Amino acid sequence: MSQSAASAPHSPSSLFDQVRFVLNETSHPGNVGSAARAIKTMGFGRLVLAAPRAGADVLRDPEAIALASGADDVLANTLIVPDLVAALQGVSWAVALSARSREYGPPNAEPRESAAIAVQHAGQGEAVAFVFGSERTGLSNADVDRCNALVHIPANPVYSSLNLSQAVQLIAWEMRMACLAQARGDAPQVVTVATPLADAASHDALATRDDVEGMLTHLERALVELDFLDPDNPKKLMTRLRRLFAKSHLEREEVNILRGISKHILERKVRR
Numbered sequence: 001m002s003q004s005a006a007s008a009p010h011s012p013s014s015l016f017d018q019v020r021f022v023l024n025e026t027s028h029p030g031n032v033g034s035a036a037r038a039i040k041t042m043g044f045g046r047l048v049l050a051a052p053r054a055g056a057d058v059l060r061d062p063e064a065i066a067l068a069s070g071a072d073d074v075l076a077n078t079l080i081v082p083d084l085v086a087a088l089q090g091v092s093w094a095v096a097l098s099a100r101s102r103e104y105g106p107p108n109a110e111p112r113e114s115a116a117i118a119v120q121h122a123g124q125g126e127a128v129a130f131v132f133g134s135e136r137t138g139l140s141n142a143d144v145d146r147c148n149a150l151v152h153i154p155a156n157p158v159y160s161s162l163n164l165s166q167a168v169q170l171i172a173w174e175m176r177m178a179c180l181a182q183a184r185g186d187a188p189q190v191v192t193v194a195t196p197l198a199d200a201a202s203h204d205a206l207a208t209r210d211d212v213e214g215m216l217t218h219l220e221r222a223l224v225e226l227d228f229l230d231p232d233n234p235k236k237l238m239t240r241l242r243r244l245f246a247k248s249h250l251e252r253e254e255v256n257i258l259r260g261i262s263k264h265i266l267e268r269k270v271r272r
Contacts, residue, residue: 015179018122020046021168022087024143025134027053033067033075034165035132040071042172043179047078050087053134056080084131084143088209092126093118096147097167098139099160104239105141106246109149111174117149119178126206130171135164145242146209148249207255212245215255215262222262 021039026032026049036047052058059078068075081087088094095114096106109117118128131147133139144150153170155162162170207215220238223229229237250258 015119015122015182016043017046018125018127019044019118019175019179020048020087020091020127020129021172022048022050022084022129022131023052023164023168024050024084024087024131024139025053026058026132026164027135028164029054029058029061029064030067031135031164032058032061032078033064033069033071034163035168036064036068036071036074036078038165038169039172040074042169042176044172044175045074045077047074048087048129049078049080050084051082052080084146085213087131088129088146090127091129091209092206093121093128093149094147094209095128095130095149095151096139096144097130097132097151097153097171098144099152099162100138101152102141102144102150104236104243105144106148106150106243109151111151111153111171112178114149114151115171115174115178118175119182121206122179123182127208130168130175132164132167141239145239145246146213148246205252207250207252211252211255212250215250215259216242216245218259218262222265225266 021035021044023032023035032047032049032052032054039045039047049058054061058064059075059080064075065072079087095109095118101108114130118130121128130151131139131143133143151171153162153167216238219241220229223237224231248254
C-alpha cells in the first residue's frame with residue numbers, strides 16, 4: 001500500500017466496524033460481559049465467542065449482563081461460532097494474544113505495532129481480528145498458527161497476571177488510538193526499521209485467513225500424494241510451512257498459484 005493510501009483520512013466508524021475481538025473457548029460469563037464493556041468504551045462493537053465453554057446461554061447469564069454494565073447492545077449482538085476457524089472467516093489480518101512465546105508460530109509484534117498494521121488493513125476495507133485464549137490455558141499452538149502475528153503485553157515481569165477482560169481493554173485502547181490517527185490522516189507509527197510485519201502493511205489484496213487455510217489443506221494433500229509428507233509421522237512440516245506463509249503474508253493471487261500447483265500435482269497423480 002502506498003504512503004498516500006496509508007495516510008488518507010477515513011471515517012472512524014468505518015475503521016472500527018472492521019475490527020473484531022475474538023474470545024476463544026472462554027469459560028467465565030463475567031469475562032464475556034466485561035469484554036463487551038471494554039470494547040464499547042473504546043468505540044468497538046464486534047465481539048465473537050468461539051466455542052464458549054459456558055455454551056450459547058452465556059449471553060443471557062446474569063453475571064455477563066451485570067458486568068457488561070450498559071454494553072447490552074454489544075452483548076446482544078455478540079456472535080457465537082463453533083470454533084476459531086469460523087471466528088476468523090473473512091479476516092485478512094489476525095493477531096493472537098499470548099502470555100508466552102512459542103518455538104514455532106507467526107512473527108512476534110508489540111501491541112502498538114500490531115494495532116498500527118491492523119488499522120491499515122481496516123483502512124482498505126479488510127476485516128481484522130484480535131484473538132484471546134481461554135482464562136486457564138490461553139491459546140493452543142494450533143490456534144496461534146492461524147494468526148498473522150503473536151502479541152505479548154509487556155506487563156510487570158514480577159507480576160504479569162492480566163485478567164482476560166483487562167487484556168481486551170488494553171488492545172482495544174491501542175486500536176482506538178490507531179483508528180483515530182488513521183481517521184485524522186496521520187501516518188501510522190508501524191516501526192522505524194523494515195520488518196516482515198511492516199512489509200505486510202504495504203501489500204495489496206492480502207489473502208484472507210480462509211484463503212490461506214484452504215490453500216494449506218490443499219497443499220497438505222498434494223504433499224501426501226507426493227510421499228513428501230507422511231501423515232502418520234508428519235513431524236513439524238505443516239507447522240513450519242504455516243510459519244513460513246505467516247511471515248510471507250500471501251496475497252490472493254499467490255494463494256491461487258499455490259493452489260493451482262497443488263491441484264496439478266493431485267491430478268497428475270490420479271492420471272498416473
